[in-house]
Structures are given as C-alpha cells and as structure tokens.
Amino acid sequence: MRIAVINPNTTQSMTATIADAASRVANPLTAIVPITSASGPASIEGYYDEALAVPGLLVELAKAERAGADAAIIACFDDTGLDACRALAEIPVLGICEAAIAATSFIARHFTIVTTMERSRVPIEDLVHRYGMGGRCKVRAADILVLSLEDPRSNARDRLRREIGAALRDDRAEAIVLGCAGMADLANSLRAEFGVPVVDGVAAAVKQAEALVALGLRTSKRGPYASPLPKTYSGALESFAPQVILSA
C-alpha cells in the first residue's frame, strides 16, 4: 500500500519531520511517499496562505494518484483544500485535523487542540464544528510562528508546554491534540511529560488512510465530491482544467 503524504507548504525540512512521524506508525507493508508542494507559501498561517497552498497541493495529489498512491494525506492542520482534493481524486484523501479528532474522540470525551498562531485558531474552530465536535473540543493558540518550531533557540516549545498546561487545568482537557504538522515529533515526549494522551495528526492520518484502503473505501462520487466537469480554464491556471490535470 502506498500513501502519499503531501506537505502543502513548500518547506522541505517540515516535510522531513512529517515523513518521520508518518513512517514511525505505518504498517510494515505501507510505503510512505512524502511530497513537498512546489508552489505556494513557505508556511500556512491563516486563510490567505491556506487558499494559495491549494493549487500546488492539487497538482501533487493528481500526480500521486496517477503514480499509484492508494490514499493521500494533506499534512497541514487546517486540512487545506480538503473538499477540492476529495472532488479531484478517486483515492481517499485525509486531513490531519480530522484524523486526529477522530482518533481522540475514541479515547476522551473532552479534549483541546493546541495550535501555533492566534490567527489559525478560528479556522481550526471552524473545522472542529464541521467535524461535529464543537461541544467536545476546544482550540488554543500558543502564539508561535510555524517555522519557529524548528528553531531550537526559539521559546516555541516552552510556549506550547505552557498552553498544554492551561488546557489541562482550565478546559479540563482529557487529552491534547497537537495542532500543527510541524509538531509531529513532539507527541511522545509531551505524553510522557504531561501524563495524558497527546495526539499527532500526521500519525493519526496514516492509520486512518491504511484503514480506508484496507476497508476498500474510496470517496463517494455521488454528491458534492463528484469529479469536476471538463471545462475551459484560462490564464495562469489553464493546466488545472479537469480534463488536463487528470490526464497529464
């Protein structure tokens, strides 16, 4: 089984962190195929970056499907372009936020997502509501830049820890979800430190992708995820015309 794990930002070092987290939990027979988007923002912090990460992501998704991937993962916690991806591809596509929430919902009644920047809090709250967990899941921001997670001299990890402490105390969280793909390497140490389940979305999505493939389930093409209709696309995005991107 081949699972494409697509980092929808263009920062390769973050893809490496993501690939590590994915590989650590994959089944022996699962091949993790890490992919970095070739166009768009270096990190996704808010609605604007998110919207502009989608074209690059769709290109990689179409390529991965043609190359034989059995499932794809969007490795950014705002589940970038999830609906467009599901409409484009036949293979199942998973967001790491939705995968993390599903896994956590099986082991805790109330939990908290800790993300990076305040401006990402509301978009993630929107996802939480969309996934039906508005009454069970809170969202907090540690007020750190996404790329600072990779900088050992920053205080990003301390701030993250402080916010986890607040979630346990003030939200009565029973478990913590790490709200950024760039935190994927921290789950184990934080679990040990705080003594509660700490869930990383990349790892969760790998297991969900394996599950869907094993169950023989693919995105239903009946309804809003019907394949895009062939039509003219103009200008810089001409090559995104469905009949072009799907046969490229």
Place this chain on the structure above:
Amino acid sequence: MRIAVINPNTTQSMTATIADAASRVANPLTAIVPITSASGPASIEGYYDEALAVPGLLVELAKAERAGADAAIIACFDDTGLDACRALAEIPVLGICEAAIAATSFIARHFTIVTTMERSRVPIEDLVHRYGMGGRCKVRAADILVLSLEDPRSNARDRLRREIGAALRDDRAEAIVLGCAGMADLANSLRAEFGVPVVDGVAAAVKQAEALVALGLRTSKRGPYASPLPKTYSGALESFAPQVILSA
C-alpha cells in the same frame, strides 16, 4: 463611492449580466466597477472549480483595492474565497450568498435558495449554516449547468421555475433566493410570476457594500482576518507573497 464587482470565473458574458444587475440598484453616486477574473475556470460548479477560482480573484481584489475601490463584491454564489479575500484586503468584501441571506432574513422567516447544479447544493448548505440560517433556509438545485442560463434554447429557466414552485409548496418558503450570479436578471420577472419576494445576491451585495462604506466599517484586522504575514512564496505562485501582491 467605487464598488468593485468581481466575477471569479472567466466568462465575460456573465460579468455583463452581473454588472447590469449591480448598476440597476446602485445609488447615483456609486460607481460599479465590473471585473472578470483573468485566470481559472469558465464557471464554478463544485469545490474544485471554486478552489481554483481563488488565485485569480485575489489578484483582481488586490488590484481593485490599489485602484481605490471602497468595497468589493465576490459575484459567485458560493462566496468563493471569502475568508482569504477578507484577510488580504483592508476594504470590506462581501459574498453574494451572505448578502442575499441577510436581506431575505429581514423580510421572511423561512426561505429557500434555488441554485444550479446538485453538486453546488452542499457547498451552499455549508454557507447557510455558517451564516447561522440552518433552521430558516433550505437549498434546492434545479440541476442545470451554470452557462446554460445564458442559452435561450436550453430548458434551464423552466427547470428553475419548477424548482421555485416546489420550494413554495413543499418547503413553505416565504421568499426565494436565486442561487447563482448568472440568474441576476431573472429576479424581477420571477417575483411577478410567483408573487413572493425573489432576491438576487448581486443586487443585495451592492446595497450591503454601500451600507458598510457609508457606516465607515472595514474588515477588522484583529483576529482571523489579520493581514497575511510577509513570507516566501515559491513556484508558479511566487507573486502571491503578501509583500509582493500588496505592493505590486
């Protein structure tokens, strides 16, 4: 006052229909500036087209703001890229779905949106819930192609009429919202035919835009609509880096 009315698909004839509807209701001192996106799909039918209409839309929005627009309207009923637009611009930005729903909510307790294709029904239902009208507003699809609205030989208008009839009878709708910018010219004749308020989103958005400008209100930059942070954008979308697009 200058209001940019941006058609996020690339079909100029549809922009003409939209511009007519906008001009008909604008104040004498309002200049309607119709704009057609230069890149992306010829019509927006479902999630995939929608996602790929956003970059072209953002380019036109940034241009319009630099050119002195006081407000901008996204003239597609799925409120394409609304959050990204609000983050990018300082001027107020309105979707035609949200504007139509707001206006209709003042004159009816329960109403129905009639849109084109079945695959657009769920995305519009998502908007209805987001705008807090899940309990008051139903969505129906007439199962017609967007561009067929412009073809007098198609049966598109008959199907639209049939669906309005069903909404009045089965949903007990008190008013009808036309769920596609390409229907903007039909509101008056349908109102006469069915004897209930029929609301076109383009016209509604023009009046809301005028209202926000007159009230001196602009998008709050406190929270999720904070201006995008300067950062590297790579590849085909390099020019979308916030520091580039905003100063272009």
Place this chain on the structure above:
Amino acid sequence: MRIAVINPNTTQSMTATIADAASRVANPLTAIVPITSASGPASIEGYYDEALAVPGLLVELAKAERAGADAAIIACFDDTGLDACRALAEIPVLGICEAAIAATSFIARHFTIVTTMERSRVPIEDLVHRYGMGGRCKVRAADILVLSLEDPRSNARDRLRREIGAALRDDRAEAIVLGCAGMADLANSLRAEFGVPVVDGVAAAVKQAEALVALGLRTSKRGPYASPLPKTYSGALESFAPQVILSA
C-alpha cells in the same frame, strides 16, 4: 425615500439622539422621519417594559405607513415587537439589533454587544440566537440605567468603556456593537479610542432600510407575517382591531 425611525419609548431626548445618528448616514435622497411613541414606558429595561412599549409602537407604525413611509425602524436594541410589526405592516420593518448584527457579521467573525442593564442581557442573547449568531456574538452589560447615558455627571460612559475593554481582552472580540439606541452618538469616538470597528444599530438599520427599499423587497405575507385577520378587539385596546388600525 422616507424612513420612519420610531423610538418605542416615550423619551423625546433619546429620539433626538437617534435622529441625529440616523441622519448622519442616510443617503441625500432619504428623508429620516423620527417618531416618539406616545404611550408606554420612558425607557425599555427588561421584558415588562418591552411588552408594554409594543402597542404605542404599533400605532406609530400604522400611522407612518399610511403617511407614506417606505420602511420603518424600531429604534430600541431589544427589537421591540418586531414580529408584530412585520405582521401589521406591508413596508419592511427593521430592528436595530438585527441590523447591527448583520453589518458586523460582514467585517468580523466574533464580536461582542455591550448593552446597558444586566436584565437586558438575556433578552439580547435571545435575539442573538434567533439571528443565528450564537456562536459568534457575546453579550455584556455595563450595568447602567438607559437614561443615565444622557447624564454627563453619571459614570455611565466610563462603565461602558470598561466593558468594551473586557470584551476585547476576554472575548477576543474583533468588533463591538453598541447595545442601546441611546449610545448612537458614541460610536465614532469609541472607534477612535479602541481602534476596532464599533457599530451603532440605528445607523446600521438606516442603511439596511435603504437597501431593502432599493431592492424592492417588502415583508413576505406568506406565512407567519400574513396580515392580521379582521376580528373584534375589546376594551381599552378596541382600536387595535386590524380592520380599525389599518384604516384609521
């Protein structure tokens, strides 16, 4: 275009404040017609006052419609008697709470209404839910008497400022809505002081009223806003029989 702005309490000085706010934002061709209710409470603070302001309000609404008003505004933040007004009149009728919420929803994702007395907080929360904004809009009370807003020796404005500060800090409000018609003159100075959008409902309602008239939209008489049936009214309210009040 003539817009009747009806103050449903009997305090004329408050009507003057309201009329000023309304005139300041009206289009040049809009005539603002300020009206003070002739019977009922001097201020509306809680459910009891609200219920007893309705008959006087309905009298003025019927008069205004007969006198040729194109739209009417109920200038009290609890949207006094809104449903009864919509059933009685053919012209569109707007509450200032609903108008303020609609305008603010276009420029902020989360916002806070700051009203006067604690006892008005729950009625306004009811409106917020009714208008579908329960997840986006909080309500706070500054614990001041409505009429104290007009008394320069009171500390009413200081308390209001303190509560706005708390809303920005603790609710993460992106914008503030002033929750009393008597605050209409404060929006501009508070906007300057706090650096966020501050929305006054009277001004917002004027623009919404202009919008509905320009769009040719009137209250749908299909459903719960159907015109009242002719019938006997007895006792002190005999003259409110629909066939009497509508032909008076």
Place this chain on the structure above:
Amino acid sequence: MRIAVINPNTTQSMTATIADAASRVANPLTAIVPITSASGPASIEGYYDEALAVPGLLVELAKAERAGADAAIIACFDDTGLDACRALAEIPVLGICEAAIAATSFIARHFTIVTTMERSRVPIEDLVHRYGMGGRCKVRAADILVLSLEDPRSNARDRLRREIGAALRDDRAEAIVLGCAGMADLANSLRAEFGVPVVDGVAAAVKQAEALVALGLRTSKRGPYASPLPKTYSGALESFAPQVILSA
C-alpha cells in the same frame, strides 16, 4: 391553593372550556380561578394578536396575584407574554405550551403539536426551540380558525383528526399535543380514537402549577425576571407603570 387560569383572549365561552379542563384534573384542595381578559383580541391568531393580548393579560395577572393566587396559567398555546408575566409577578407563571411539552417529554421521545392556523405554526416552533425540544417535537397546523372549534357545524374537528393521522404516520409521533386552549375538551376522545397519549396544555399546566406551589418554588428575581423598575409610563398605558400596577 388558588390557581388563576387566565384566558388572554376576550372570548368567555373559550374560558369556560378552559375552566372545565382545568377543574377536571385539579387536586381536591386546589381552587381553579378562571379569568377572561377584559381587553384585546377575541382570539389569538399570529404575532399581532399575541402582542396586543399582553396588556390585558398583565392587568389580570397583577389583580390575581393581589387577590392571593398562588400561581397563574396563561391559557393560550403561544404562551402569550410569558416573559413579561414572569418579570411582573412573584408567583410562578406557566404557559400551556411549555407545560404540555414538559409532560409529554416524560412519556415519549418524539411527538407532534397540532395547532389551528398555519400562521401560528412558526410562533409555536419558536417556542419548541426555546424549550429545547427542536429535535423531538414537530408542529403541524390543521388550518382552522380558533373560534371554529366551538362551532359544531364546522369541519374543524375533522381537519384536526386528519392532521393527527398524518403526524402519527409521517412524523412517527409517539404522542400528540393539542396546540390550542380551545381544544382542551377533546383530549380524552382523541386519545381513545387514536390509541396514543394526547396531551392538553391546560390540564398539564394545572398540574405543573400545583407542583411548583407544593415545592415552594417561585420565579427567581435574580436575572432577566427581576421585578420591573419604577418609572414613568405615558399615555394610554400610564397605569401600567410598575409602581402603579403593582399597588393598584
């Protein structure tokens, strides 16, 4: 124990029906005091009638409390003026819709209210949501005039029966609530005919009123039901000033 059962419309024959239903279920030691409003509409059909029934209702409520009533019931299914009544009185006040819903919620998971006119359907749906039963309770209208229930030559009862049949078949209702005080005498025969629980709100409210009195519970004056503040009332409603009506 004395329970005031106030018919907020002015039709005495309906009060008689209500009084019968109330007396039939009251405890031996409970005195039912039936009261007919002296001013306002002859029947309450929609928002306009409802608003204008409130002043007459408040007068009777204040009188009843002064005369020693231990609790009061508003005997109209739209729970006319419930919030204003709770603010005015110290004794507990019950609506017949809320009482019927509470009783039915203990014996059925899903049930349907069958009311009279279509224009009353939405106001009752509003109550159902307010009382937290939106997911369990549907509302249907038999499309009959309220006063036709008293006319043996009308087909009102046949229409009511037909709508109950539809509720059982199409809503899978497990129980029926009669949605008009004027139907109070029909509960027993309909229960026999349809073989499901049929609940009359007047009877339910009598038992809830007895319960609250026995439990020593009165409306909390902490919050939105705080007693009205003394203030000037002008014009025709001068005598409704709290300090006047409460000491009259």
Place this chain on the structure above:
Amino acid sequence: MRIAVINPNTTQSMTATIADAASRVANPLTAIVPITSASGPASIEGYYDEALAVPGLLVELAKAERAGADAAIIACFDDTGLDACRALAEIPVLGICEAAIAATSFIARHFTIVTTMERSRVPIEDLVHRYGMGGRCKVRAADILVLSLEDPRSNARDRLRREIGAALRDDRAEAIVLGCAGMADLANSLRAEFGVPVVDGVAAAVKQAEALVALGLRTSKRGPYASPLPKTYSGALESFAPQVILSA
C-alpha cells in the same frame, strides 16, 4: 395513588433520606413507596456504577408495577437506566434529574446543577443536553463522595456551599439544582441561606409523577419505548427475559 420511589443503589440510609423528601411534598392521597435496590453498587459514581445499578433497578420496577404502583421514580441524579425502565414498564417512570430540570425551567432562565464528584459532571451534562437545556443549565461538581453527604464530620456540605456560591457569582445562576438524591434534605436550608430557588430532584419527581397519573398519561408504546420482545436470556441474567420478568 401509589408512587414507587426506587433508590437504584443499595444504601438503605440514603433511601430513608429520599423517602423523607418525597413524603414531605406528596399529596395527602399519594402513598410514597420507598424501595432500595437489592443488587449492585452502594453508590453510583460514574458510568460503571450506573450501568451495574440497572439490573437491580429493573427488578424492583417490575415488582412495583405488578404490586400496583401508578408511577415510578428513579431516585439517582444520573437518571439511571431511564430508557430501559420506560421500555419495560407501562406506568410512567421519571428520573429526578429530568424532573428537577423541568421544574427549574419554569422559574429561571439560567441555572446550575451542583453535583458530587467530578466524574459525574460529564454524565449529567449529557443529560442536560438530552433534555434540551444545554444553553440554559451548567453543571458543577463539589468534588465530594456521595456517601460523605451522610457523614457530619466530613466537609461535604461546606464544599457544596462553596460551589453554590461560585455558581451564583460566575455562572450568573438564577436558581440551583441539587445534583444528587443524597442532598434531598438540604434544599430548604440552602434556599434560606442563599436566597434563590434551590430545587431537589426527588421532590420535583414526586410532583411530576402525581401530575402524569392525574393526567392519565403513560409511556407511549409506539416507538423506542415499545415493550421488549420475548426472547431467550442466558446465564446469570436468565430471569430478565421479558416474558419472565413481566410475569414473575
């Protein structure tokens, strides 16, 4: 009228407290029949105890119905096994949580339940949502063991008082509901101390049970509360086969 009040835990002293509270509010003609479960946990603290209290409760319910009870009350605040009881019995069955919430909803808009242990908080919140009061009712835990309420040397009552104070101050509660059958004797003194309505579920349930019996209402057998189908039960629970338990 005979009302079975079943304590679903096996602690007889708690049954005595419950019986006292029940008898104090019962009508003169109502016979309160207190029953202690013969098998299961000594107190119900969390989901596990609750599930294992159900078989013993069902045995007592079947016995009570055969012995002629007109209604039954489950005297534990988690409304232990309520759905199974309603399916088994023909007579109406009431939980003390649902009864307390219904009574309190008539006298306050927002209120708080104060229960014993933190682990009972979430199960009671589930009930609050099920009963449609999620927006009006908060739940707090005083962090005390259920049986410590009976120990005069414990600080259980002090902790309970402290939590009530917090509810009034921080939740703006207008009334308090005591969230444990073992608190039934405290309602009156706490009401005097705090000056707000304090509601005990046992007393509330007695009055609701009397009401349902007087109204002639029994659990609808149409839908999810249909009587259990006869079938084989094996092993230790063989005697619970519907055809056995109902005819024993």
Place this chain on the structure above:
Amino acid sequence: MRIAVINPNTTQSMTATIADAASRVANPLTAIVPITSASGPASIEGYYDEALAVPGLLVELAKAERAGADAAIIACFDDTGLDACRALAEIPVLGICEAAIAATSFIARHFTIVTTMERSRVPIEDLVHRYGMGGRCKVRAADILVLSLEDPRSNARDRLRREIGAALRDDRAEAIVLGCAGMADLANSLRAEFGVPVVDGVAAAVKQAEALVALGLRTSKRGPYASPLPKTYSGALESFAPQVILSA
C-alpha cells in the same frame, strides 16, 4: 496485537459472522479474538435488551484485558455499554457504530445508516447526535428481526435492499452504513449491487482498534472515564465490585 471482538449478545452464530468480517480486514500480525457474552439477551433489540447485555459484556471485557488484549470492540451497533466499558478498561474500547461513522465521514458528506428494527432507530439516532453527525447522517430501519438476517428463508435481505434504495433516492445518501453487526457479511455484495460505498462497522472497528494501538493511545483516565472507585457491590452483582472484577 490482540483485539478482543466481543459480541454482547449470546448468539454464537452471530459471533461467527462477526469474527469472519473482522478477520478479513485485520492486519497479518493482528490476532482477532472473538468472544460471545455468556449472559444476557440472545439479540439486542431496543433499550431493555441493551441495558441487560452490559453486565455480561463487562465480564468479558475484564477477562480479555487480563488475558492481554490490546484493544476491545463491542460488536453491536448500539455501541452497548460503551461508556461503562471505557471506564472499566485501560485498553481502548471501540463501538462499531462510532467506528463506522468515523470511517464513512472521511469518504462522504451525507450518508444513511440502515438498521434492523424500528425500535432501534431512535437509539442509533441518539448515537449519531452524540458523535456529532446529526446534520450529516440519517437512520432508517428495514423493520426486520436481528436473527432473521441469518435465516435464508426470510425476506430480511430484500427489505434491507429496499431501504438502501430509499436512502439513496430520498436521503441523497452518498454512502450506506450497515446498522447491525449481523449484516457484516453483506457489505461487499451490496457495494457491488448499489455502486456506492457500503460500510460495515465490525470491519471499521478492527481498523480503528489497530490504529489506536499503533498510535499508543489508550482511554484517558482523566475525567469521566476514570477507573471505578472500589466499593461494596451487593446481591447478584456482588462480583462486579471494581476491586473484585479487576483482580479476578
């Protein structure tokens, strides 16, 4: 990895069907341990059967955990006793309804569960709401007895097919969830017949269980799933005292 798949009813032939479905999708290194409850009902049809299946289920769960199971599955679609199981065990416990819903939510926006008896419809709807899918998932009953699924002479499968057809046509379902563990063998043939994803909960739960174990996630013991407190259990259920069942 060892996964205990516990059939909470006592019918061994159904356990065989379940074990087959589980084994078919399990990883090569996963050992499926099928278990049949030794006490309680032969099938679970409604609330009464469900409550009485819980003790036998808890016994098997405790045994399985002591015997080294890494995770447990409750193989009945009403997610029998899920909360009690999570409180008792340290290992993760999954219901087949929640697992099926999670998997389906990744491949379809709206879907329908088709279950057996009408009386099971409401309990499953309760689960759907609890899992946050009330707006996306409908429930239908084919009106068949659970055990008739095993009888080739019954028309159970025809009825099931008819209901799936209705779900696709009338609910616009994009995928179907089989709402009974006894249907586990039908998923593949129905998928082929109807051309949409058909999801079996047993298979879905096996993959979710494997996922949780691989992710190192166990039920959080912070909050409502805290381990039961040691205490006296009396009578027939004496051996369920936490200190007894956990050390047996």
